[in-house]
Amino acid sequence: MTxxxxxxVSGLSLGMMYALIAIGFVIIFKCSKAFNxxxxxxxxxxxxxxxxxxxxxxxxxxxxxxxxxxxxxxxGLVIERLALRPLVGQPVLAVIMMTIALAGVIEGVAIxxxxxxxxxxxKGVLPEISLELGGVSVSPSNLIALxxxxxxxxxxxLMFRYTKIxxxxxxxxxxxxxxxxxxxxxxxxxxxxxxxxxxxGVVAGILLSGVSGVMTSNAEIGxxxxxxxxxxxxxxxxxxxxxxxxxxxxxLVASGYLDPLMPxxxxxxxxxPFLVMIAVLIIKPHGLFGLKRIERI
Amino acid sequence: xxxxxGTFSQKYGQDMAIMRTKTQWIFLALLVAFLASFPLWAxxxxxxxxxxxxxxxxxxxxxxxxxxxxxxxxxGHSGFMMVGGxxxxxxxxxxxxxxxxxxxxxxxxxxxxxxxxxxxxxxIKGFYLIMATVAAYFIIHWLVLQFRDLTGGTEGLSxxxxxxxxLTIKGKxxxxxxxxxxxxxxxxxxxxxxxxxxxxxxVAIRDNDLAAEVMGVNLWSYKLQAFFIGCVFAGVAGxxxxxxxxxxxxxxxPFFDSVWFLGxxxxxxxGSVSGVIFGVLAIKxxxxxxxxxxxxLAEMVNPQAAIGLSNILPSxxxxxxxxxxxxxxxxIWQRFKNYYxxxxx
Numbered sequence: 352m353t354x355x356x357x358x359x360v361s362g363l364s365l366g367m368m369y370a371l372i373a374i375g376f377v378i379i380f381k382c383s384k385a386f387n388x389x390x391x392x393x394x395x396x397x398x399x400x401x402x403x404x405x406x407x408x409x410x411x412x413x414x415x416x417x418x419x420x421x422x423x424x425x426x427g428l429v430i431e432r433l434a435l436r437p438l439v440g441q442p443v444l445a446v447i448m449m450t451i452a453l454a455g456v457i458e459g460v461a462i463x464x465x466x467x468x469x470x471x472x473x474k475g476v477l478p479e480i481s482l483e484l485g486g487v488s489v490s491p492s493n494l495i496a497l498x499x500x501x502x503x504x505x506x507x508x509l510m511f512r513y514t515k516i517x518x519x520x521x522x523x524x525x526x527x528x529x530x531x532x533x534x535x536x537x538x539x540x541x542x543x544x545x546x547x548x549x550x551x552g553v554v555a556g557i558l559l560s561g562v563s564g565v566m567t568s569n570a571e572i573g574x575x576x577x578x579x580x581x582x583x584x585x586x587x588x589x590x591x592x593x594x595x596x597x598x599x600x601x602x603l604v605a606s607g608y609l610d611p612l613m614p615x616x617x618x619x620x621x622x623x624p625f626l627v628m629i630a631v632l633i634i635k636p637h638g639l640f641g642l643k644r645i646e647r648i
Numbered sequence: 649x650x651x652x653x654g655t656f657s658q659k660y661g662q663d664m665a666i667m668r669t670k671t672q673w674i675f676l677a678l679l680v681a682f683l684a685s686f687p688l689w690a691x692x693x694x695x696x697x698x699x700x701x702x703x704x705x706x707x708x709x710x711x712x713x714x715x716x717x718x719x720x721x722x723x724g725h726s727g728f729m730m731v732g733g734x735x736x737x738x739x740x741x742x743x744x745x746x747x748x749x750x751x752x753x754x755x756x757x758x759x760x761x762x763x764x765x766x767x768x769x770x771x772i773k774g775f776y777l778i779m780a781t782v783a784a785y786f787i788i789h790w791l792v793l794q795f796r797d798l799t800g801g802t803e804g805l806s807x808x809x810x811x812x813x814x815l816t817i818k819g820k821x822x823x824x825x826x827x828x829x830x831x832x833x834x835x836x837x838x839x840x841x842x843x844x845x846x847x848x849x850x851v852a853i854r855d856n857d858l859a860a861e862v863m864g865v866n867l868w869s870y871k872l873q874a875f876f877i878g879c880v881f882a883g884v885a886g887x888x889x890x891x892x893x894x895x896x897x898x899x900x901x902p903f904f905d906s907v908w909f910l911g912x913x914x915x916x917x918x919g920s921v922s923g924v925i926f927g928v929l930a931i932k933x934x935x936x937x938x939x940x941x942x943x944x945l946a947e948m949v950n951p952q953a954a955i956g957l958s959n960i961l962p963s964x965x966x967x968x969x970x971x972x973x974x975x976x977x978x979x980i981w982q983r984f985k986n987y988y989x990x991x992x993x
Contacts, residue, residue, distance in 0.1 A: 386778075434971075438970065438971070441970075441974065443721075443774045443775060444715075444721055444918075445914075445970050445974060447721070447778060448910060448914050448970060449967060449970050451910065451966075452911065452964075452966040452970070453963070453967070454963075455904075455907070455960070455962065455966070456960050456963045456967075458956075459955075459956040459957065459958075459959030459960030459963065460956065461956075462952050462955050462956030462959065463945075463950065463953050463957065463960070466950045466951065466952045467952050467955065468952075574782060574786075577779055577782070578779075581779055585775075618790065618793065618794075622786055622787055622789075622790040625782070625783035625786045625787055626783070626787065628779060628780070628783045629768065629780060629783045629787070632768045632772055632783075633767070633768050633771065636771055636772045636776055
């Protein structure tokens with residue numbers, strides 16, 4: 352039973368990170384109907400930026416987080432203005448290809464800047480808190496990841512509910528034309544959506560790298576987070592959280608129990624979200640909480 | 649379709665023909681002569697580059713039918729190449745099939761796997777379909793590593809040299825000719841598939857699938873046909889690349905390849921057969937530029953700089969094409985042809 356709870360707790364922390372990445376995706380999709388496949392690459396770049404700030408520059412954790420967020424804000428602004436703004440009104444594939452090309456650029460930058468090598472965050476760089484609950488021990492990096500991602504998710508949800516710009520973003524998601532008519536600048540909303548998405552990506556990247564180090568293949572977690580988005584529904588922030596946590600737990604429990612039964616030692620964790628994704632796409636393509644759209648000719 | 653003045657069609661056959669004027673035949677003859685004599689004067693690196701480009705052209709023709717013409721976005725094309733590659737390796741090395749039987753068999757197997765993963769396309773499209781095909785890639789990748797007895801797992805499989813009716817194909821020249829013949833064949837087949845009933849149905853589905861269904865296009869059948877055809881091309885290309893390297897491994901079919909294939913379509917021009925060739929050559933040449941600049945950069949930045957640059961250059965090309973020339977090189981070429989036909993007016 353301890354093994355099971357151990358898996359559930361690690362799964363919870365992994366799931367909150369999935370949720371954090373998925374929210375970045377959902378916000379962009381809600382506001383501008385753009386699918387951002389580069390989300391995972393923000394995560395990977397965030398890990399490298401965090402490494403540079405924390406290890407060679409020896410910044411304290413709070414300063415490093417603020418600096419990383421500042422970099423993410425600039426990155427979001429630049430990406431939105433230079434790459435996505437010219438594509439407003441273009442077909443779906445053009446926007447998807449644009450984010451894929453951005454992914455290529457970010458991967459290239461990561462390889463040029465950091466050599467694409469594996470970098471481990473040394474112990475003690477991120478604060479150490481450990482917790483033990485009835486034989487289940489939670490590793491400090493997992494706990495930090497869990498706490499920070501809960502804070503960010505709650506902050507985003509509060510922002511959407513209670514602030515004026517949050518209201519503007521929700522309104523733009525509902526109907527862009529009407530929002531423009533009401534005097535809200537849609538371009539500001541788009542820019543803000545990309546900024547939030549970059550910030551959540553970079554924060555998730557630092558947290559993830561705290562757990563397992565950073566390398567270019569960290570970007571694959573972004574693809575797995577897309578499974579979360581599909582399970583939760585493309586336009587539901589709450590759905591992203593629920594789906595993220597349940598997929599994170601399911602993934603670790605499934606690989607924990609089924610891997611020993613596999614012919615070549617498993618690796619089920621790598622493929623599990625994709626199996627769920629295919630199943631969801633076939634059975635319920637709009638996800639658990641997504642809005643079902645009726646198509647007209 | 650622009651033709652020089654004075655070209656008239658008097659029979660339906662003439663109207664349908666791809667080659668209409670004497671000039672076109674002359675250019676075709678020059679092209680054939682150029683390609684046939686290529687290995688005689690091309691250097692070793694150029695030859696390697698052309699072989700790999702030829703294999704990629706075959707694969708991207710499939711993606712062009714699937715994505716460019718039928719509008720079914722696929723980001724798992726590299727996974728279907730992997731299926732073809734492993735089919736070739738297993739058929740040749742474990743079952744001892746001759747190369748010329750194994751090649752079409754590999755294409756067919758990839759096509760059938762493509763149909764299986766194309767099933768979700770009946771209910772979903774656009775971004776959802778991209779995600780389904782991404783999932784397809786990772787599931788294929790995982791299955792290949794799981795069935796170690798059959799596929800050799802991470803170690804891979806070695807593939808015996810091709811044997812074509814007693815003639816062993818070895819050396820770059822003979823590979824070049826083999827890939828050349830197959831790439832030309834693939835181009836002709838792709839061009840002609842798009843001119844049949846199925847090809848027109850694909851375009852109708854791309855432009856509006858609901859309207860196509862109302863007009864009597866059987867979505868279920870044609871979407872799966874598009875997946876089958878696209879994946880057959882991918883399977884043949886995968887089989888050829890495995891055969892060329894003489895070894896089959898999952899590392900040969902990285903996920904990002906499927907992304908570059910889509911990028912090649914964008915740069916070349918979605919839905920156009922000549923665009924495929926332009927796109928593949930453009931993106932591959934940019935990769936070569938990055939490799940040439942590599943040693944200089946390695947001293948300035950870091951030893952991995954060439955790999956980074958070979959990601960950045962094509963990506964920036966895709967971004968620029970998306971913003972400034974969304975219809976690709978094929979459209980620019982068409983405009984240029986129209987311009988010189990009318991010159992000096």
